Amino acid sequence: MSDSSFAYTDERFADLQMLRYRLAGFSNLSLSQKKYVFFLSKATLVGRDITTDQFGEFNLLIRKTLEAVYTDEAVDRTTADFKGMEVYLKRVWFSNGIHHHYGCEKFVPEFSEAWFRKVVAALPRDVWERVGYTSADALLAVLCPVIFDPAVQPKRVNQAAGEDLVATSACNFYRGVSQQEAERFYAERRDPEAGDEQPSWGLNSKLVRCDGRLEEELYRTGGLYGAAIKQIVYWLKKAAEVAENDQQRKVIGLLVDYYETGDLRLFDQYSIEWLKEQEGMVDFINGFIEVYGDPLGLKGSWEGLVEYKxxxxxxxxxxxxxxxxxxxxxxxxxxxxxxxxxxxxxxxxxxxxxxxxxxxxxxxxxxxxxxxxxxxxxxxxxxxxxxxxxxxxxxxxxxxxxxxxxxxxxxxxxxxxxxxxxxxxxxxxxxxxxxxxxxxxxxxxxxxxxxxxxxxxxxxxxxxxxxxxxxxxxxxxxxxxxxxxxxxxxxxxxxxxxxxxxxxxxxxxxxxxxxxxxxxxxxxxxxxxxxxxxxxxxxxxxxxxxxxxxxxxxxxxxxxxxxxxxxxxxxxxxxxxxxxxxxxxxxxxxxxxxxxxxxxxxxxxxxxKGFINPWMKPVEDADGNIIDIELDYTEGYAHQMLRYSREYGLL
Structure with missing residues (x-):
């Protein structure tokens, strides 16, 4: 399957090598199948901010601020501080946050706090106002300890025996809750009438203390991450219009219902129907799935994947x-x-x-x-x-x-x-x-x-x-x-x-x-x-x-x-x-x-290693109808990440 005209390796920085992957056989798909892949791909990309926020309370704020510095033409790009910040930002993009994607330890910035304070203070006022702060000083007071103090949020997921794994993990699945309280909360959620068929309690929520009580903030339209989930639902519905068969449409309908309600029993129904869909060429994963990002192994990180056989x-x-x-x-x-x-x-x-x-x-x-x-x-x-x-x-x-x-x-x-x-x-x-x-x-x-x-x-x-x-x-x-x-x-x-x-x-x-x-x-x-x-x-x-x-x-x-x-x-x-x-x-x-x-x-x-996605570009006729999907393999890593932040920055 090798192709001498295709470059698999791309940019390298820190301990990371970026690769490209080929979509062999994509041109042989029908137009309807290509559109199905395209719409599902949009539903995959619009959830990006959810994962970044789940991996740390301040990740989105840090990413947006660093991107503003990176793209500000007034900043001197030749200094060692800027170059160190550039690598740091690329690592934040790669890991969906400030902790290593594999080891979970916090990145050590190779730029000085004094330089960072100076360049952020010089940014246009609308930068910090867009992220909800009245001044650069107020923004920096929040960001600097998180970025520069090694004692603040040192681990995204802590697995050290004998410690409170919730209190010592920086992942954003809990607020004001201890490990013992979280484990007791979900043990008590078990439904005696469900027997062994228990929903995956806690999978799609953040557990928080509110007025002294523990409550779940559900991930759903109208709830936590609602703006992004609304767009996921929009593109899933577009995909359903060009699905390959009725079972795919049924699967998407159940997934949409789950996203709109947050009902984990609907997620189980969706999973069962998803298993039954075997005939189509195209398939997908979209949701709060794997629990490795939670030290208690309960809460699902959002992920998306579009595939064809x-x-x-x-x-x-x-x-x-x-x-x-x-x-x-x-x-x-x-x-x-x-x-x-x-x-x-x-x-x-x-x-x-x-x-x-x-x-x-x-x-x-x-x-x-x-x-x-x-x-x-x-x-x-x-x-x-x-x-x-x-x-x-x-x-x-x-x-x-x-x-x-x-x-x-x-x-x-x-x-x-x-x-x-x-x-x-x-x-x-x-x-x-x-x-x-x-x-x-x-x-x-x-x-x-x-x-x-x-x-x-x-x-x-x-x-x-x-x-x-x-x-x-x-x-x-x-x-x-x-x-x-x-x-x-x-x-x-x-x-x-x-x-x-x-x-x-x-x-x-x-x-x-x-x-x-x-x-x-x-x-x-x-x-x-x-x-x-x-x-x-x-x-x-x-x-x-x-x-x-x-x-x-x-x-x-x-x-x-x-x-x-x-x-x-x-x-x-x-x-x-x-x-x-x-x-x-x-x-x-x-x-x-x-x-x-x-x-x-x-x-x-x-x-x-990590991957740069192909850039899917719809080709339209004079009436605006999609007549093909072109694949562009030339987009650079930084360009792709900045484009995703512009097009899919929904939170």
């Missing part, structure tokens, strides 16, 4: 989903925790057409929804592997020297080079399509029983499912891997990442916070401890490497850990989950960390 690559995921019951029946977990009947598991490889909210600029490469365990159990799940984003990552990684530096020897490098892309894609498919959809909770176990450890345990469960099965002979028989040795490339790179190379994303002295990183560390360190003759860290020429001595035995370790992780999930064993995470997933060896960072610096690579 890659029919050739989808044959791989269809093969997996068609055999879902076999995988479930042969899982190495206690039979009590297996699903007796796997329902509605579907999977596709898709092309992302537009990314928004918590999926932009950094995006997942695989998604499995819905998240509600009871809906998965009764109705199934939809999984997607985002093929054109994976393609962009792979193209950007060609010949970058990473494997030469960190993979132990030439035979292992040859294996990774030969099988790596295939097995990475397959592990993602197994993780999303089957891993998240596997297993079941025992009766009476609440879906949030693992509390702040739930996200890490769930990601570990899905990863282990994929790791266990990627080595299975059944995958060779199904033609999903080329031979019985291919899985070894995935085992090696996974263990190398979990034990060593993901540390390039951690600052010296910090612990691991992000759920996916914790998951990989948990699996890798548990296997290292329990398989001393299976996998080890060795020194060669003064450098540390991962050495795997027995690949089949490593698979046995993955099976043992999967069985325990599934037990913890199924039984809601909070203490066991906490013990696993705190023992294996959090701490960083400072000596190894320093070594890995030094070796990585020599490669001059950016540890994080």
């Amino acid at each position: 890659d029919m050739v690559a989808t044959r791989r995921t269809e093969t997996i989903s068609a055999h879902a019951q076999w995988f479930e029946d042969h899982s190495p977990v206690d039979p009590r925790f297996r699903k007796p009947q796997v329902k509605g598991v579907t999977a596709h490889v898709i092309c992302a057409a537009m990314l928004g909210g918590d999926e932009y600029p950094a995006s997942a490469i695989g998604i499995n929804l819905p998240n509600a365990d009871w809906i998965r159990a009764r109705y199934g799940s939809k999984s997607v592997t985002i093929g054109n984003l994976t393609e962009a990552y792979n193209q950007a990684a060609r010949g970058n020297g990473f494997d030469d530096e960190f993979v132990i020897d030439e035979p292992t490098r040859t294996s990774v080079d030969r099988y790596g892309d295939v097995c990475d894609d397959l592990h993602t498919d197994l993780h999303e399509c089957l891993g998240h959809g596997s297993g079941q909770l025992l009766p009476g176990v609440a879906s949030d029983a693992l509390k702040s450890y739930g996200s890490t345990i769930e990601e570990a469960r899905a990863d282990l499912f994929g790791l266990y099965y990627i080595a299975d002979a059944e995958l060779v028989r199904l033609g999903l891997v080329p031979d019985a040795k291919a899985y070894e490339s995935q085992y090696y790179t996974y263990m190398m990442n979990g034990l060593m190379t993901q540390l390039v994303r951690i600052k010296p002295g910090h612990q691991i916070e992000e759920a996916h990183m914790r998951n990989r560390a948990l699996i890798a360190h548990w296997c290292l401890e329990h398989g001393k003759n299976v996998v080890e860290l060795v020194k060669r020429n003064g450098k540390t490497y991962v050495k795997i001595n027995d690949y089949p035995a490593l698979r046995t370790l993955f099976a043992q850990l999967l069985a325990e992780i599934q037990r913890i999930k199924s039984e809601g064993d909070y203490e066991a989950g906490k013990t696993l995470v705190e023992r294996y997933a959090v701490k960083v060896d400072p000596v190894l960390h320093e070594e890995v960072l030094a070796r990585y610096r020599k490669l001059n690579l950016a540890p994080y």
Whole structure:
């Protein structure tokens, strides 16, 4: 799918590399399908400000002020302070706020507070008036401590054991509420008559203290974020007019009803009907979905994704989903925790057409929804592997020297080079399509029983499912891997990442916070401890490497850990989950960390990647009717971000 005329890599700054992704096959869509993609894309972009505000109370205010400085022609753009501010602003755009999108720590500004005060004071008066302040001094009194004082809001999501995770997290999901109060509030919301079919309480609201009482501010038209949600609804209705079938129109209608009321039961109905829609070429995600941004794992960050099927690559995921019951029946977990009947598991490889909210600029490469365990159990799940984003990552990684530096020897490098892309894609498919959809909770176990450890345990469960099965002979028989040795490339790179190379994303002295990183560390360190003759860290020429001595035995370790992780999930064993995470997933060896960072610096690579969206431009005839949608891949990062702020700055 490579195209020599298409530039995958673009601008680089801080620890970030911007990439572009191609919409292969878009020109083959019908006009109606292109319009459907376009209108859904508008509904994806108008929610941008919601995510930014959810990630921090002052994020929008800071972004708007920095943009005013950045675009003010009177500001000297040649100074070191301006250049430092420019990088800071680009990071704010990338992370939807002032905290790192992955590590969640607050950015350290590389410009002085004195310079910032001077340039803001010199801005036209309407700048601070537009954001609700009567003077520059009043605005600066709010902004400067948040930007420059490292003690103010240091973490967007704090996961440190023993602390009040709500009070010490800067995310904007709570106001005047303690962790204990929030957990009690939502425990009391459970509806006894709903049994196991509980709505995802708290998913679409901010919990605040008002006149001494705890109240929810719902995200809906006429409520919190109403101006942006109203525009989401407008574009969803436009999309419904050109939808491919009646089921798509039904899905959009339910989503609109949910946005207009904030009723989580409607969101569940929407999710069920969304699962049933399988015939259309085009699909989308739009809403308050993933809960990684909330330390309690309750509140959904807003995100959007528009997609269309890659029919050739989808044959791989269809093969997996068609055999879902076999995988479930042969899982190495206690039979009590297996699903007796796997329902509605579907999977596709898709092309992302537009990314928004918590999926932009950094995006997942695989998604499995819905998240509600009871809906998965009764109705199934939809999984997607985002093929054109994976393609962009792979193209950007060609010949970058990473494997030469960190993979132990030439035979292992040859294996990774030969099988790596295939097995990475397959592990993602197994993780999303089957891993998240596997297993079941025992009766009476609440879906949030693992509390702040739930996200890490769930990601570990899905990863282990994929790791266990990627080595299975059944995958060779199904033609999903080329031979019985291919899985070894995935085992090696996974263990190398979990034990060593993901540390390039951690600052010296910090612990691991992000759920996916914790998951990989948990699996890798548990296997290292329990398989001393299976996998080890060795020194060669003064450098540390991962050495795997027995690949089949490593698979046995993955099976043992999967069985325990599934037990913890199924039984809601909070203490066991906490013990696993705190023992294996959090701490960083400072000596190894320093070594890995030094070796990585020599490669001059950016540890994080994100994407610039294509610019969709409608082509109209003389009467104003859309006759085509053109794709422009030339827009620069800063231009796109400033344009989005102008066109979609709704809050």
